[in-house]
Amino acid sequence: xxxxxxxxxxxxxxxxxxxxxxxxxxxxxxxxxxxxxxxxxxxxxxxxxxxxxxxxxxxxxxxxxxxxxxxxxxxxxxxxxxxxxxxxxxxxxxxxxxxxxxxxxxxxxxxxxxxxxxxxxxxxxxxxxxxxxxxxxxxxxxxxxxxxxxxxxxxxxxxxxxxxxxxxxxxxxxxxxxxxxxxxxxxxxxxxxxxxxxxxxxxxxxxxxxxxxxxxxxxxxxxxxxxxxxxxxxxxxxxxxxxxxxxxxx
Amino acid sequence: xxxxxxxxxxxxxxxxxxxxxxxxxxxxxxxxxxxxxxxxxxxxxxxxxxxxxxxxxxxxxxxxxxxxxxxxxxxxxxxxxxxxxxxxxxxxxxxxxxxxxxxxxxxxxxxxxxxxxxxxxxxxxxxxxxxxxxxxxxxxxxxxxxxxxxxxxxxxxxxxxxxxxxxxxxxxxxxxxxxxxxxxxxxxxxxxxxxxxxxxxxxxxxxxxxxxxxxxxxxxxxxxxxxxxxxxxxxxxxxxxxxxxxxxxx
Ligand SMILES: Nc1ncnc2c1ncn2[C@@H]1O[C@H](COP(=O)(O)OP(=O)(O)O)[C@@H](O)[C@H]1O
Ligand SMILES: Nc1ncnc2c1ncn2[C@@H]1O[C@H](COP(=O)(O)OP(=O)(O)O)[C@@H](O)[C@H]1O
Ligand code: SF4
Ligand code: SF4
Ligand SMILES: [Mg+2]
Ligand SMILES: [Mg+2]
Numbered sequence: 001x002x003x004x005x006x007x008x009x010x011x012x013x014x015x016x017x018x019x020x021x022x023x024x025x026x027x028x029x030x031x032x033x034x035x036x037x038x039x040x041x042x043x044x045x046x047x048x049x050x051x052x053x054x055x056x057x058x059x060x061x062x063x064x065x066x067x068x069x070x071x072x073x074x075x076x077x078x079x080x081x082x083x084x085x086x087x088x089x090x091x092x093x094x095x096x097x098x099x100x101x102x103x104x105x106x107x108x109x110x111x112x113x114x115x116x117x118x119x120x121x122x123x124x125x126x127x128x129x130x131x132x133x134x135x136x137x138x139x140x141x142x143x144x145x146x147x148x149x150x151x152x153x154x155x156x157x158x159x160x161x162x163x164x165x166x167x168x169x170x171x172x173x174x175x176x177x178x179x180x181x182x183x184x185x186x187x188x189x190x191x192x193x194x195x196x197x198x199x200x201x202x203x204x205x206x207x208x209x210x211x212x213x214x215x216x217x218x219x220x221x222x223x224x225x226x227x228x229x230x231x232x233x234x235x236x237x238x239x240x241x242x243x244x245x246x247x248x249x250x
Numbered sequence: 251x252x253x254x255x256x257x258x259x260x261x262x263x264x265x266x267x268x269x270x271x272x273x274x275x276x277x278x279x280x281x282x283x284x285x286x287x288x289x290x291x292x293x294x295x296x297x298x299x300x301x302x303x304x305x306x307x308x309x310x311x312x313x314x315x316x317x318x319x320x321x322x323x324x325x326x327x328x329x330x331x332x333x334x335x336x337x338x339x340x341x342x343x344x345x346x347x348x349x350x351x352x353x354x355x356x357x358x359x360x361x362x363x364x365x366x367x368x369x370x371x372x373x374x375x376x377x378x379x380x381x382x383x384x385x386x387x388x389x390x391x392x393x394x395x396x397x398x399x400x401x402x403x404x405x406x407x408x409x410x411x412x413x414x415x416x417x418x419x420x421x422x423x424x425x426x427x428x429x430x431x432x433x434x435x436x437x438x439x440x441x442x443x444x445x446x447x448x449x450x451x452x453x454x455x456x457x458x459x460x461x462x463x464x465x466x467x468x469x470x471x472x473x474x475x476x477x478x479x480x481x482x483x484x485x486x487x488x489x490x491x492x493x494x495x496x497x498x499x500x
Binding site for chain 1: 259260261289290337338339340341342343344345346375377378379380381382384387388404407411412414415416418419
């Protein structure tokens with residue numbers, strides 16, 4: 001089973017990358033779960049034709065302990081099972097603990113045993129990598145970490161915090177950084193900047209996604225480019241990356 | 251005493267706005283403290299000619315309980331007392347609790363009694379407004395909140411979380427949103443978008459800062475435009491805003 005956590009700065013394109021990868025895995029015939037772990041709770045929206053999914057934290061806040069996976073999930077493109085943790089009431093409580101509470105619930109509901117996925121994707125905010133937001137890499141949920149970054153200073157700052165968070169847990173045999181996914185923002189010398197960061201931290205760039213209007217166009221229609229037009233160059237980039245990740249696993 | 255917390259999305263320009271406002275208050279003869287509450291710990295760097303300031307969390311992590319304010323602060327432009335809380339080791343602990351730990355230390359060291367400031371500025375990340383990051387508005391440290399935003403969707407999303415976090419504590423008589431500071435990013439219909447957000451939440455736009463190369467130019471020299479060239483239009487915008495805030499207070 002592939003268990004991948006996609007981390008990166010807010011707005012860098014984590015949900016876009018995660019959803020496209022999930023869609024690519026599904027297209028390759030895999031059974032996929034995507035869990036959005038960002039308080040924004042919009043990770044899976046492009047797998048669900050733009051329909052928002054009620055986050056688990058909202059059920060927990062309303063003291064409605066959900067009794068089944070069906071209650072808290074929706075099935076999207078390619079039969080991908082979509083779940084959103086959501087966040088705390090702003091100003092109250094701990095965003096990261098929301099992730100942990102959701103994970104505990106998913107275990108109580110035997111998600112992984114019941115659903116038997118081939119791939120689980122976690123989409124996690126990396127602006128503040130505190131204990132809570134590190135849960136997917138700390139608790140053994142994810143095995144591989146993909147860090148999404150552009151060449152922007154702030155994106156690389158977040159990427160650096162993420163890779164050191166992962167290293168803090170490396171000796172316990174949990175997650176490791178699989179590599180960097182360069183999502184282009186078209187800043188000057190972008191590849192050089194990201195390559196320099198990768199080299200300094202002994203990491204690989206495992207994929208490169210161009211800035212693409214097709215992504216925006218299909219996003220407005222509530223879908224990934226994989227669903228919209230699998231023959232596009234950008235769609236094929238995700239298919240290739242998905243294939244590579246599956247090969248490395250086997 | 252003016253006690254202002256500046257909140258907003260990471261990268262939106264909080265530290266730039268906060269430092270320019272602090273510099274403006276100092277130029278108007280006020281005694282100012284600026285406390286950076288972002289794990290990035292670079293809030294005060296443009297008041298300190300580019301020299302980084304060791305964050306309080308680093309002292310606490312090394313189990314060196316600081317014995318005086320002098321140890322953990324630096325005096326910058328216009329005699330502004332600069333302090334950075336810093337953040338946790340990535341992946342471990344709670345970024346927000348770092349803010350709380352620092353505030354407790356500052357109280358133990360009698361910062362406010364000893365220093366008798368006219369203005370205290372808090373510069374706080376608003377991407378995740380959990381209990382920890384809400385500390386400045388929850389614990390009565392700040393009285394007024396300024397929300398920095400552009401017309402970008404993600405900036406307005408963060409702004410919305412911040413304003414609801416503040417409302418969650420309004421009835422306890424603590425902080426209130428003074429208004430929105432529109433830091434232009436030159437997106438389409440920017441003022442209209444921010445005005446619509448302000449109106450929907452019954453908030454005022456208290457200032458508008460243009461995108462300005464002078465800000466970048468002086469930042470590279472480790473200073474605000476107030477220090478660099480007070481006669482610039484952008485410098486005068488901050489001076490006007492500082493005057494308005496002082497008038498409203500009296
Ligand atoms: N390669 C790309 N080309 C064009 N637009 C992109 C690309 N990657 C991301 N975007 C756009 O950037 C915005 C933010 O992306 P999103 O995936 O929501 O970020 P995050 O999940 O990291 O907060 C979205 O509107 C998305 O369409
Ligand atoms: N009005 C502006 N004009 C030009 N550059 C700006 C402006 N506001 C912010 N910046 C630049 O944006 C970058 C991020 O700003 P910063 O204040 O560090 O953001 P934050 O503290 O919110 O993370 C800085 O390099 C800063 O110079
Ligand atoms: S561990 Fe993280 S998510 Fe939890 S309260 Fe602390 S900063 Fe927030
Ligand atoms: S652990 Fe993190 S998310 Fe939770 S209250 Fe603390 S700072 Fe906030
Ligand atoms: Mg997202
Ligand atoms: Mg800052």
